[in-house]
Amino acid sequence: MPSRTVENYLKSILMISINKNCVEVPMGMIAESLKVTPGTATSMVKNLQKEKWLNYKARKGVTLTGSGKKIGMRMIRRHRLIETFLVETLGLDWSEIHEEAEELEHSISDKVLEKLDVFLGNPQFDPHGHPIPSKSGVIRRLSQKSLLDCKVGKKMKIESILDQRTEFLNFAKNKSLMPGNIIKILKYQKIADTVEVQVEKKPKFSLGFNSADKIMVSG
C-alpha cells in the first residue's frame, strides 16, 4: 500500500529517532537523510500525516504513529536481512551493499523475505553489526556508546558501524574497525579533535571525532 517513497520516509524517520533517540524528529534531518530539499520534506510529511503515519508539528518536527513505526521497522528488517544475504550468500563486500539494499527492500514480497530469513538461519545482526528486527517488529536495543564516550586506556568491543558510505567502510575494514574486534583508545586530543586508537594487535592510528562517533562500542 505505501509507495516506496513513503517507505523510505518512514524508515528514515524511525532510524533517526532511534539513533539520536529523540521523540520529535526535526524536518532538516529528514530532508538531509533522504537527500531532498527541505520544502519537499515538509510537503511530503504533511501527506504522511493525512495518512496517519505520523504527527507533524510545524517548526517542531515529526513523531511516528504506531502504524508508521510498524512500516518503518518492517523496512529496517528488510534492509538488514537483504544486506546479510548479499554478504553471506553472494559474497559482496560490506561496503557495497547499502545502496543495493536501499532498492531491494521495496521489491521483495513478504514471502520471499521470510524464506530468505530461514535460508540465512535467522541472523540477528547485519554485516555492519546492526540488530535485525524480528518479524513482529522487536529490535534489540543497540549500544548508545561510541568511541568518543570511552575512557582512555579501556578496551572496548566494537559493536557496529553507523557510517554507511562505501569509502568509510573500505577504510574501516582496512583498519580492522569491524564488529567483534577489540579496540583501545590510546590518546584523546580534544584540541585536534582526534583520538588515537589501536585495534587488536594492529598498528595504532588516528580518527577524527566525527568518524570516531560512528564507531559504536560496548564493554
Next chain:
Amino acid sequence: MPSRTVENYLKSILMISINKNCVEVPMGMIAESLKVTPGTATSMVKNLQKEKWLNYKARKGVTLTGSGKKIGMRMIRRHRLIETFLVETLGLDWSEIHEEAEELEHSISDKVLEKLDVFLGNPQFDPHGHPIPSKSGVIRRLSQKSLLDCKVGKKMKIESILDQRTEFLNFAKNKSLMPGNIIKILKYQKIADTVEVQVEKKPKFSLGFNSADKIMVSG
C-alpha cells in the same frame, strides 16, 4: 538510465516480437501486455521513439532499435535468472515467481545479477523452460511448436509453458505438464476445440485449444 516503466515496455515489446515472431508489434498487444489503456501505450511509445529505443509507425506498430532490443534482452535475462533463483535457492513454487521477478528485475544491480548467475551455476533455462539469454544478449531459439501443431499419437517432449498465470501453472504441475516430461496427443477434436493428452504414464485428460497452444514441445 531507463525507468522501470521503460524497462517494462521494452521487455514486453521484445517478448511479443519473439513469441509471435513478428517484426512490427501492434499497439494493442503492447497495451494489453502491460495492462494500460491503448492511449497510454501510444503516448509512451512516442516517448520511447524520441529516446531512440524503437521506431513507431502510426496504426502499424513498433520495431525495437538495437539499443531497445539490448535493454529488452537484458530484462529477460534478469527476469529468468531471478525466477530460477527463487525456485532453486529459496524453494518457491514455479506458480508464484513471475510477479515477484517482475519487480525484482528492476531492482538488482548488474553486479548482484552476475553473482547470482555464478551462484546458480549458469543455468540455461528458467523454471518454466524458457531459455536464459547470455550476458551479451544471445538467446537460444525456442521451439515454435505447440501441442496444437503435433500429429496425433506422436510422443513429444515438453519444452516450456508460455502461460504465466498462477492458476494455470498450478493446474499444469498437477497434470505433470512440466518441461522435460513426455506427452502424447491421443485425440484431436476440432469441433469441441479440445485435445486429449497423456503425460508420461499418468491418466489421460483434456485441454482446450487455447491452453494446448501454451504448451511448447519438441521432438
Next chain:
DNA sequence: TTATAGACTTTGATTAATCAAAATTAAAAT
C-alpha cells in the same frame, strides 16, 4: 461503393514527487 466495427490516436485532466526561490518564524547574538 458506401457503411460500419474495431483498432488506434488525440485531448484534456489527474496524481505523486520533486525543485527553486521567496516568505516566515524562532532562536541566538548583539
Next chain:
DNA sequence: ATTTTAATTTTGATTAATCAAAGTCTATAA
C-alpha cells in the same frame, strides 16, 4: 529590545505516467 541567522514553510512550476472519453482511420462486409 533589536537585529541577524538559520531552519522551516509556502508558492508556483515541472515531470513521468496514467486514464476516460472523444475523435479518426482502415480494412472488411454489405
